[in-house]
Amino acid sequence: MKRSAVGSRLAVVVAVSGLVLVGLPAVCFLAAYGCGEDEGRLADVMAGAAVLDTAPEGADPEDRYRECDDDDRRVVVGTQYRYGGSAKSVLAHYQEAARADGWQPRTTAEGRTVPGCFTKSMGGTTAYLGTEGPDDGLLHVEIVADRAGSQGC
Numbered sequence: 266m267k268r269s270a271v272g273s274r275l276a277v278v279v280a281v282s283g284l285v286l287v288g289l290p291a292v293c294f295l296a297a298y299g300c301g302e303d304e305g306r307l308a309d310v311m312a313g314a315a316v317l318d319t320a321p322e323g324a325d326p327e328d329r330y331r332e333c334d335d336d337d338r339r340v341v342v343g344t345q346y347r348y349g350g351s352a353k354s355v356l357a358h359y360q361e362a363a364r365a366d367g368w369q370p371r372t373t374a375e376g377r378t379v380p381g382c383f384t385k386s387m388g389g390t391t392a393y394l395g396t397e398g399p400d401d402g403l404l405h406v407e408i409v410a411d412r413a414g415s416q417g418c
Contacts (some may be wrong), residue, residue, distance in 0.1 A: 300333035310388040321358040343407035382418030393417025
């Protein structure tokens with residue numbers, strides 16, 4: 266009987282150790298994985314940026330969107346426009362509109378300006394404003410940010 270009690274205790278110790286060593290980290294990972302309230306608040310701040318409501322002359326709003334990638338918790342908020350103009354006119358428009366909304370041109374470590382990319386502090390992190398297109402008549406204006414300090418544009 267003594268041997269059975271020792272075996273039972275050993276089984277309990279092994280089970281508890283396994284739960285603590287494997288189960289607890291798994292629960293912490295699952296609780297911290299993915300987009301949550303912090304990313305939702307960041308998206309709310311980003312969605313309020315005035316620059317998302319400006320468009321080059323002749324652009325018609327098509328869609329307003331907000332997304333969050335569960336893997337890296339990167340938040341994207343943007344507006345899609347139907348637009349038949351040129352990329353040059355888009356760049357000229359957003360250089361002016363971004364500066365009017367407090368955005369600064371993004372620069373490289375060497376001090377060179379990254380064309381069509383702007384930065385601004387939003388929600389406690391650095392956000393990046395950029396444009397895509399117009400490709401096939403669609404223009405995307407997006408703000409991207411995360412809490413990990415990743416860079417955009």
